[in-house]
Amino acid sequence: MRVHLLSSALLFCCIVSSAAAVETRLRLGPSELGGDAGIISKYVDEGATRIDAATGFVSGTARWWNIGLSVDAFIALDDSNRSNIDAGETAEIAARIDYLYEIPEMLQIIPYFETSFYPAHSSGDEPYYLGVDVWYLLPWEGFEVGGGLAYDLDDDAGLRGALAARQFIQPDYVDLAFYQALRFGSRGYREHLIGLRRNGLTVFELGASAGIPLPLEDSYLSIFAEGHYWLESRSRDAVHRSAALITGLSFTYYTRSPGW
16 A cells, blocks of 8 residues: 555554454555564453563464464563553463455455464463454545454354545654554354443553654564443443553564565
8 A cells, every 4th residue: 555654554553452353454566574462550451451561472474475474472571460460471372363465555354264373371262263454544645444343153242344544654763553443242242342232432542652763674663552431331340441551662663574
C-alpha cells in the first residue's frame, strides 16, 4: 500500500493483541520477515487480562509469495495471583497463516486461519478462527480504515468482529503509529473471552507507539501504550474493572527483502 513508514508500521507488532478480530499490525507483501522481543506491563487480550503482571513477549512473521505465517507468545515475568499464573509460565501462544491480496494504494484483503493455545490454563477449548480482514487506504497518506470478521470452526468461541482505523506519521527523528478499534462478538465469543454469555459490543481500544531506527540495519526500538475499555456494565462486573492500560518497550527487526 502507499504507506512507506515501515518503522512506524512495524511498531504495531508490539501493541496489538496476539489474536484479534481485526489485526492492526500492517501486513506487507509479497515478501517480508520480522521479529519482536519486549516487555509489557501486563498482557490483555481484547479486554481479557491473561497476565496481570509484567509480561515478556516474542513474535515472528514471515511472508513468501503473499502467504504469511506469524507466531506470538506471552510469558509471565512475575507471579500474578489475579490471573492465577506463575513467573515463567506461558499464558498464550498464537499462530496464524494468511494470504495478502492487495490493490496497490487502495485496498488490502487478508483471509486467514488463526488459533491460540493457553499452556498455563489448558482447557481443551482452544479457538480455531477462520476470518478475513479488510483495510482501505484513505486519500491522506498513512491513514486507513478497516474491519474484520472471524468464526470459530469448533463453534465454541462463536463469531467475533471489529471496526478499526490506523495512522502512520513520521516527523523528524521519530516514527509514530496509532490505532483505534471497536470490537464486538456473539454470546459464545464473550463467554470464551470472559465467561459471560452476552452478545454485542465488547471493548474499545486505543494504541500509540513511538520508535526510532537503530544503527543496526532493519532494526528499531519502540515504546508504546494501549488502552482497553469495556463498553457494557455486565462485562465490567465480570472482569472486575472497566479499563486496562498497558505500556511497554520492545526491539523490532523487519525487512521486506528477506532474500527468497
